[in-house]
Amino acid sequence: MNVSRHWFGLVGLLLLGWLLYLLHPILSPFLIGVLLAYMGDPLVDRLERWKLSRTWAVVVVFALFSLMLLVLLLVLVPMLGRQLVRLYELAPQMLDWLQHTALPWVQAQLGLADSFWRFDQLKAALSEHLGKTTDIVGAVLAQATASSLALLGWLGNLLLIPVVSFYLLRDWDLLVAKLRGLLPRRREDFVVQLVGECHEVLGAFLRGQLLVMLALGVIYASGLMLVGLELGLLIGLIAGLASIVPYMGFVVGFGAAVTAGLFQFGVEFYPLLGIAAVFMVGQLLEGMLLTPWLVGDRIGLHPVAVIFAILAGGQLFGFTGVLLALPVAAVIMVLLRHVHDLYKLSNLYRESIDGFDEPSNPA
Template sequence: MTDSRRWLWLGGFLFLGWLIYQLHPVLSPFLVGMLLAYLGDPLVDRLERLGLSRTWGVVLVFGLFGLILLALLLVLLPMLGRQLFRLYEVAPQMLDWLQQSALPWAQAQLGLPGDFWRVDRLKAVITGHLGQTTDIAGTLLASVTASGLALLGWLGNLLLIPVVGFYLLRDWDLMVAKLRGLLPRNRETYVVGLVGECHEVLGAFLRGQLLVMLALGLIYAVGLMLVGLDLGLLIGLLAGLASIVPYMGFVVGFGAALVAALFQFGGFELYPLIGVVVVFSVGQLLEGMLLTPLLVGDRIGLHPVAVIFAILAGGQLFGFTGVLLALPVAAIIMVLLRHAHDFYKLSDLYGQSSSGPDDPPSTA
C-alpha cells in the first residue's frame, strides 16, 4: 500500500469516527435494530432452508421476539416494579441497620476510630430525597410533564427500532452480498476471511454471552426467591446483567444478596446465608462447566479488564450509543490487533535478534 493510500484510509477512519460522534444522539434505534437483525439472521436463514420466504421468515422471527417481550412485560415487569417499590420503602431501614448493627460490628473487629463511618450523612441525604414525595407515580408524572418533548423523542426512537430491525433483517443477505461485491478483487479472499473471524467473535459474544447473562439472571433470581429473599428478583437480574464482565455478576450479586439476607432475617441467621451461598455456587458451577463452554466457547478472547474499559470508554465518548458499540467494536479491534501482531512478527521492523538464543546478553 502506497503512502497516499495509507493517508486516504486514515482520513476515512477519522472522518467516520467524527461522523459517529456527531450523529450518536440519533444512532441508538438504528444500532438496536441492527443488533436485532444480526441476532435474528440465523433463525431466518434456517426458516428459508425449510422452504419459507425471507419476508415470512422475518415476520415469524419478529413475532417470536414480540411474544417474548410481551411475556416479560406481563409477568416480569409487575414483579420487578413491586420489588423496586419495596427497595424504596426499606432503604432508610437498611441504613439504620448498617449504622446501628453491621458497621459497629465491623468497626470493633477492625479497630477503626469512632467517627470513621459517615452513614448519618448518607442517611440524611437519601431520606431527604425519599421524603420529597410519597407517590412515585406523581414524581414520574411530574418528570414526564416537564420534559414532554424528550418523552416524545424517546417513544419515537422506541417505535423506530422494530421498523429498522425488520427492514435490515429482510435485506441482510442482500446487503452483505453487495458489500462483498465492492471489495478489491485481489483482496477479497483475505478480507472475507478477516470478516468471518470478526463474525465468529461477535456471534460468540452477542448470541452466546447474552444467553449466559439471561440464564445466570434466571438462576440467581429463582434461587434467591426460593430462599425467601424479598429482593431476590431484583438482585438476580442485577447479577445477570453484571455477568457481562466475567465474575462481576458473582461479586455484585453475592455481596448484595448477603447484605439483603442479613438485613431481612436479622443477625446472622444460618439457613438463609447458606441458601445464598448455595445459589451462587450452583450458578458459578453451571456457568463454568455448562453455560460458557456450550454457548460461548473460547472464541471471544476479551480480557475482563478490556471489557470494563471498553464499556466505560464507550459510555464516556458516545453515551448510550457508545455502550451499545463498545464490546462489538472491542471484539473487532481484538481480531485486527491479532492480525497486526502477526504482520509485525513477519515484518522487517521486527527483524532478527542480533545475538543467538544461547548467547549471553551484552554487559557493555
Template sequence: MMASYRWLWLVALVLLGWLVYALQPILSPFLIGVLLAYLGDPLVDRLERYKLSRTWGVVVVFAIISLLLVLMLLVLLPMLGKQMVRLYEMAPQMLDWLQLQALPWIQLKLGLSEGFWRFDQLKAAFSGQLGKTTDIVGLVLSKATSSGLALLAWLANLLLIPVVSFYLMRDWDLLMARVRALLPRSREGLVVKLSGECHEVLGAFLRGQLLVMLALGLMYSTGLMLVGLELGLLIGILAGLASIVPYLGVVVGVGAAMTAGLFQFGLEPFPLLAIAAVFTVGQLLEGMLLTPLLVGDRIGLHPVAVIFAIMAGGQLFGFTGVLLALPVAAVIMVLLRHAHDFYKLSDLYGESKGDSAEPPNPE
C-alpha cells in the same frame, strides 16, 4: 500510491468518527435495529432451511420476540415494580441496621475509632437523596409532558426500532453480499477473513454471553426466591445483567444477596448458606454446561476489554458509544491479534545475525 491510499483511509475514519459524534442523537434506534437484526439473522437463516421464505422467517422471529416482551411486561415488570417499592420502603430500616448492628460489629472486630464511619452524615445525605426521588420523577414527567414535541420524538424513535430491524433482518444477506461485492478484488480475501474473525468474536460474546446472562438471571432469581429472600427477583436479575462481564455477576449478586440476607434473616446460618449455595450452583452450571454449550471454544472479549470499551464508548459518544463499544472492541481485538502475528514475523522482532552470534569467550 500506497501512502495516498493510507491517508485516504485515515481521512475516511476521522470523517466517520465525526459523523457518529454529530449524529448520535438520532443513531440510537438505528444501532439497536442493527443489533437486533444481527442477533436474529441466524434464526431466520435456520427457518429458511425449513423451506420458509425470508420474509415469513422474519415475521416468525418478530412474533417470538413480541411474545417474550408481552410476557415480560405482564409477569416480570409488576413483580419487579413491587420489589422496587419494597426496596424503597426498606432503605431507612437498612440504614438503621447498618448504623446500629453491622458497622458497630465491624468496627469492634477491626478496632476502628469511635467516629470512623461518620454514619450520621452519610445517613443524612442518603436520606436527602431518597426524599428527592419523588421530586426527580415529577421533574422528569413535567419535562416530558411540557415538551410534546420531545415526547413525540422519543416515541417515534421507539417505534422506529422494530421497523429498522425488520427491514435489515429481511435484507441482511443481500446487504452483506453487496458490501462484499464492493471490496477491492485484491483485498477481498483478507477483508473477508478479518470480518469472519470479528464475527466469531462478536457473535461468541453477544449471542453466547447474552444467553448465559439470561440463564444465570433466571437461575439466581428462582433460587433466591425459593430461599425466601424478599428482594430475590431484583437481586437475581441484577446479578444476571452484570454477568455480561464474566464473573462480575457473581460478585455483585453475592454482595447484594448477602447484605439483604443479613438484614432480613440476621445471623441465621441456614438462609445465608442457602444464598451461597444458589450462586455456587449457578457458577458450576455456567462453567460446566452453559458456557461450553452456548459460547463454545470461540475466543470472546476479555472482561477488562469489555469494561473499558463500554466506559470509553459512553464517555466519548454517550449511549450511542455504549452501543458501538462492543463491535468496535471486537474489530480492534482482531486487528491487534493480526498485528501481533505480523510483529512476530518481522525483522524488528527477529534477531539479526550480529545479535544472534555467540558472545566472545572472556578467557
C-alpha cells in the same frame, strides 16, 4: 501512489468518526435495530432451511420477539417495579442496620475509633427525599413529560427500532452480499477472513454471552426467591446483567444477596446457606454447562477489554457509545492480533532475535 492511497483512507476514517460523533444523538434506534437483526439472522436462516420464505421467517422471528417483550412487560416489569419501590422504602432501615448493627461489629473486630462511621447526614437526606415522593414511576414520567418535544422524540425512536430491525433482518443476506461485491477483488479473501474473525468474537458475546447472562439471571433470581429473599428478583437480575464480565456477576450478586440476607434474616445459618448454595449452583452451571454449550471454544474479549470498552464508549458517545463499544473492541482486537502476527514476521522482530548475543557460559 500507495502512500497517497493510505492517506486518503486515513482521512476517510477520520471523517467517518467525526460524522458518527455529530450524528450519535440519532443513531441509537438504528444501532439497536442492527443489533436485533444481527442476533435474529441465524434464526431466520434456520427457518429458511425449513422451507419458509425470508419474509415469513422474519415475521415468525418478530412474533417470537414480540411475545417475549409482552411477557416481559406484563410479568417482569411490574414485579421489578414493586421491588424497586420496596428497596426505596427500605433504604433508611438498611442504613440504620448498617450503622447500629453491621458496622459496630466490623468496628469492634478491626479496632476502629468510635467516630469512624458517619451516616447521619446521608440517612437524613435519604429520609427527607423519601418523604417527598414514594412513586418512582410517577417521578420518572414527570421528568420524561417535562418537555413534550423530547417525549415525542423518545417515542419516535422507540417506534423506529422495530421498523429498522424488520427491514434489516429481511434484507440482511442481500446487504451482506452487496457489501462483499464492493470489496477489492485482490483483498476479498483477506477482508472476508477479518470479518469472519470479528463475527466469531461478536457471536461469542452478543449471542452466547448474552444468553449466558439471561440464564444466570433466571437461575439467581429464581433461587433467591425460593430462599425467601425479599429483593431476590432484583438482585438476581442485576447479577445476571453483571455477568457480561466473567465472575463480576457472582461477586456483585453474592455481595448484595448476603447483605440483604443479613438485613432480612439476621445471622441465621440456613437462609445464608441457601444464598450461598444458589450462587454455587449458578457458578457450576455456568462453568460446566452454559458457557461450553452457548459460547463454546470461540475466542471472546478479555474481561478487562470489555470493561474498558463499555466505559470508554459511554464516556465518549453516551448510550450510543455503549452500543458501539463491543463491536468496535472486537474489530480492534482482531486487527491487533493480525498486527502482532505481522510484527513477528517482520525484519524488526527477526533482527532483534538475530542480533541478540547470548551470554557466555562462565564455566
